[in-house]
Structures are given as C-alpha cells and as structure tokens.
Amino acid sequence: MSKERKMAVTIPREELMSPGHLACQGCGAALAMRLALKALGQKTIVCIPACCWAVIDGPFPYSSLDIPIYHCAFETAASSASGVRAGLDMVGDRETAVLAWAGDGGTFDIGLQALSGAAERNDDIIYTCYDNEAYMNTGIQRSSATPLGAWTTTTPVKHYKKERKKDIIGIMAAHAIPYIATASVAYPEDMVKKFKKAREIKGTKFIHVFAPCPAGWKSRPEDTIKLARLAVQTGYFPLYEIENGEKWTLNLKLKERKPIAEYLKLQGRFRHLKEEEINWIQQEVDANYERVLKKCGL
Amino acid sequence: MPKKKEVRKIVFNSAEEMPLAPMSIGSMLHNKTGAWRNIKPVIDLSKCIKCGICWKFCPDASIDIVDEWPQINYDYCKGCGICAEECPQKCISMVEEEK
Numbered sequence: 001m002s003k004e005r006k007m008a009v010t011i012p013r014e015e016l017m018s019p020g021h022l023a024c025q026g027c028g029a030a031l032a033m034r035l036a037l038k039a040l041g042q043k044t045i046v047c048i049p050a051c052c053w054a055v056i057d058g059p060f061p062y063s064s065l066d067i068p069i070y071h072c073a074f075e076t077a078a079s080s081a082s083g084v085r086a087g088l089d090m091v092g093d094r095e096t097a098v099l100a101w102a103g104d105g106g107t108f109d110i111g112l113q114a115l116s117g118a119a120e121r122n123d124d125i126i127y128t129c130y131d132n133e134a135y136m137n138t139g140i141q142r143s144s145a146t147p148l149g150a151w152t153t154t155t156p157v158k159h160y161k162k163e164r165k166k167d168i169i170g171i172m173a174a175h176a177i178p179y180i181a182t183a184s185v186a187y188p189e190d191m192v193k194k195f196k197k198a199r200e201i202k203g204t205k206f207i208h209v210f211a212p213c214p215a216g217w218k219s220r221p222e223d224t225i226k227l228a229r230l231a232v233q234t235g236y237f238p239l240y241e242i243e244n245g246e247k248w249t250l251n252l253k254l255k256e257r258k259p260i261a262e263y264l265k266l267q268g269r270f271r272h273l274k275e276e277e278i279n280w281i282q283q284e285v286d287a288n289y290e291r292v293l294k295k296c297g298l
Numbered sequence: 299m300p301k302k303k304e305v306r307k308i309v310f311n312s313a314e315e316m317p318l319a320p321m322s323i324g325s326m327l328h329n330k331t332g333a334w335r336n337i338k339p340v341i342d343l344s345k346c347i348k349c350g351i352c353w354k355f356c357p358d359a360s361i362d363i364v365d366e367w368p369q370i371n372y373d374y375c376k377g378c379g380i381c382a383e384e385c386p387q388k389c390i391s392m393v394e395e396e397k
Contacts, residue, residue: 007348007366019360019374020326025334026378031357058329061308063322188354214378222379225355 011192012038021064023056026221028211028228030056031185032130033065033101036209039195040126042067043096045088047081049111050074051103052137052213053130075110077102078118081125097126097199104131104145108166119175119204126198126205129168132213140216147236149281151269152216160272164284169208169242176245178203182237184210186228190239190251197241210237218268230263235289240296248296260285331358335377337392339370345389352381352390 016037023030029052037044047070048054054071058064072080081100088096102111107129115127134152135141142152144166155161172180179201183191191209198205212228214221231237232252239251260282264270273281303325310316317323341352352368353361360374361381370381382390 004366005348007353007363007368008350009353009363010350011354013363015359017359018325018327019358019371020329020331021358022326022329022331023357025376026380027357031355034357034359058322058326060320061317061322062324062326062328063303064326066303066325069322185355220379222383224357224378225380225384 010189011035012041014038014041016042016066018064018066020058021056022058023052024213024215024221026214026224027052027056028185028213028224029053029103029130029132031224032128032191032209032211035185035188035191036099036101036128036195037065037067039192040097040099040199044099045070045084045096046099046101047072047077047084048101049077049080049103049106050137051101051106051130052132053101053103055137074106076114077106077111078114078123078125078127081127082118082121082123085124098124100125100127102127102129103135103137104129104133105135105143107131108144108168112171115206116171116175119172119177119206122177122203124202124204126195126207128207128209130209130211132211132216133165134213134216136213136216147281148284149264149270149273149277151218151272157272169206172206173242173245175204177206178244179205179241180207180243180245181205181241182208182210182239184228184232184237184239185212186225186232187239187252194241216269218271219266223266227263227266230258230266234258234260234263234285236260236263236285238289238292240292248292250292250296250298253298257289330373331376332373335375336395337377337379338372338375338395339377339379339382339390340393341368341370342389342391343367345387347387349386351384351386355380355384 017034045068077100081098085098140152141154147165181194212224235257305327308324360371
C-alpha cells in the first residue's frame with residue numbers, strides 16, 4: 001500500500017446500470033447489460049420485449065437503467081427498435097443508438113420474423129440476443145436455443161432435448177447484414193470492443209451474447225463466469241465476428257480445446273447424461289467448431 | 299446531462315399524480331438487495347493487486363472503485379460469490395452473514 005497504483009481498469013468506468021435491480025444472484029444477463037451499456041454510453045435507447053430483462057429492470061415507476069427504455073411485446077423487439085430509429089431520424093437525431101435487447105426466446109423463436117424483417121430493411125439498430133438457452137423468465141421451458149441433451153421443465157430427464165441448437169448466426173449471416181458478432185460475459189474487453197464497433201457501423205448489427213443462468217442451468221451462482229469461459233475454451237461458443245455476411249474473423253484462437261465434459265459437469269441440467277451421450281455432444285461441438293474455423297479460413 | 303432519477307419509494311395518492319404515459323421516474327436504488335444475501339464477500343486489501351477483475355465481473359454493479367481501491371457496497375451485494383471465485387489473488391473470502 002506504499003505507492004499508490006491506479007486500479008487496472010480495462011473497460012469504461014461509467015456505470016449506467018444501477019444496483020438494486022431484480023436479477024437472481026450471479027445473473028449473466030445483468031452483467032451482459034452492464035457491459036453493453038458501458039460500451040454504448042448515455043446516448044442509447046433500449047427496446048426490451050418480454051424476457052428476463054423486462055423483470056430485472058424493475059416494476060413501474062422504477063427503472064434500474066439510466067437511459068430510456070421501451071418495453072414492447074414479445075415478438076416486436078426488432079420492429080419496435082426500427083420504429084424508434086425512424087422516429088429519431090425524423091427529428092434529425094443520428095447520434096443516439098437504438099439497442100434491441102431480447103432473450104433467446106424472443107430472438108430464436110418468437111421474434112425471428114421481426115428480426116428478419118429489420119435485417120432485410122437494414123434498419124440502423126443494434127440487435128442483441130442474450131442467450132441463456134431456455135425461457136428462463138417463465139420457468140425454464142425449452143426454446144430452440146436449448147442445446148442438445150439439456151434438461152428443462154418441458155424436456156424432463158427421460159425426454160431430454162434431442163434436437164440441436166438453432167444456428168442463429170448462420171441465419172443472420174444469410175441476411176448479409178453489416179455486422180454480426182458473438183460475445184461472452186467472461187471476456188468483457190472483447191465484448192465492449194464489439195459493442196463499440198457496432199455503434200460506429202450503419203445498418204443492422206446483430207450481437208449474440210452468451211449469458212449463463214444459474215437458476216435455469218442448475219449451476220452454482222459463483223460459476224457464472226467460469227461457465228461462460230469454459231463455453232469459449234471448449235469450442236462450444238467460439239468468439240468470432242462476420243462483416244457483410246462474408247468476412248469471418250475468429251477473435252480468440254484456441255491452441256487446445258478443453259473437453260466438453262468439463263463444461264457439462266458443472267451444470268445440473270446435464271447431470272443425467274451418460275458417457276456415450278457426452279461423446280455425442282462432443283462430436284457435435286467438434287463439427288460446429290471445425291465449421292466456424294473453415295468459414296474463417298483457418 | 300439528463301436529470302437523475304429519484305431514489306425513494308414513490309406512492310401515487312391519486313390518478314392525477316401519475317405520469318400521463320407509464321414511464322419510469324424512479325430509480326431501483328431504493329430496493330436494497332443486500333437483504334437477499336446469506337454469505338458476504340470480504341476483501342483483504344493487503345493482498346489486493348488492483349487488477350479490477352472483481353469490479354469488472356460484478357453483475358450487480360455493487361463493487362465500487364473508491365480512491366482506486368475496490369469497495370463492496372453491502373447495501374446491494376446479493377452474495378453470488380463471483381468476485382471471490384474470480385479473484386486471481388484469492389483475497390476475497392465469503393463469510394457467513396450474522397443475524
């Protein structure tokens with residue numbers, strides 16, 4: 001304590017999310033919003049459909065964010081954001097960014113047509129999907145983002161999910177929008193960099209954020225960051241960005257990937273899996289990772 | 299700079315007092331989530347290397363930087379334990395909360 005050293009602050013200090021919000025202990029989504037707003041700054045309007053964040057933000061007349069929020073219907077995150085953007089354009093405000101902030105249900109299932117429409121019109125919005133891999137807000141129901149082998153209340157242990165996770169990045173890449181990225185709460189610098197980059201680009205931007213959910217994944221709240229990091233290190237959720245649907249860039253090259261079992265064993269929702277099922281998931285992850293590497297030209 | 303939101307419990311006594319559009323006029327800061335916690339993090343500052351990792355990963359934004367040192371805001375800390383788990387120096391310990 002002799003010589004006063006500055007704290008190593010690698011992301012902006014400005015805090016636009018106040019404490020006192022209603023997220024569970026160790027919530028990945030709350031951390032994702034905190035990091036995203038640090039990057040985007042005060043001049044942002046956020047559109048939130050029905051998702052965990054509609055609750056986390058707080059009941060009327062309170063809010064835990066120091067920026068304007070527009071609560072919209074479940075399927076309309078992208079179209080509401082388009083509307084807000086059009087309104088801002090009418091008054092000549094080009095500076096304010098519009099952020100659509102939806103969960104995986106509101107992106108992969110219910111909000112897909114609105115998102116596709118906004119991407120087709122190339123509206124100037126940042127669409128963020130924070131992915132906790134089920135409908136956590138309503139009680140852990142399966143969504144099309146739920147991974148292979150996972151338990152949810154609608155896919156109980158005997159009938160665990162046997163379908164793959166929907167390839168949302170592939171769908172968005174097919175729209176050839178200017179910017180697509182994946183980000184993880186375990187890599188805040190990378191995430192802040194991607195949001196800052198998205199703010200500068202004109203057109204529809206899609207950012208897929210991996211946000212662990214201790215309540216729904218039956219994991220310990222302190223393991224949130226560890227899980228998000230393991231998802232990247234095992235190749236389950238690689239960090240990459242796509243520009244104009246063509247230029248793929250891998251942001252984090254892994255020398256050696258960890259086995260997926262290490263990621264699965266920390267979560268109660270995968271407890272029922274047997275050796276062969278884990279091998280099956282490992283093969284799926286390997287194939288997916290190879291595909292991303294090939295697209296990135298590696 | 300926009301006006302800061304009010305930090306207090308807001309009660310509307312009549313319909314006239316309500317804002318015309320349902321908009322948020324108050325801050326969630328009145329909601330002291332510290333009561334949710336049953337274990338609390340305690341930082342041993344003598345071992346702290348000021349890496350900023352605890353501050354960076356706190357999902358509740360309840361670790362403040364005060365005079366370049368991390369300080370836990372016990373009014374809002376929910377006791378998730380991410381800071382203790384991620385601290386590279388292991389200088390944060392989770393202590394049982396006393397009644």
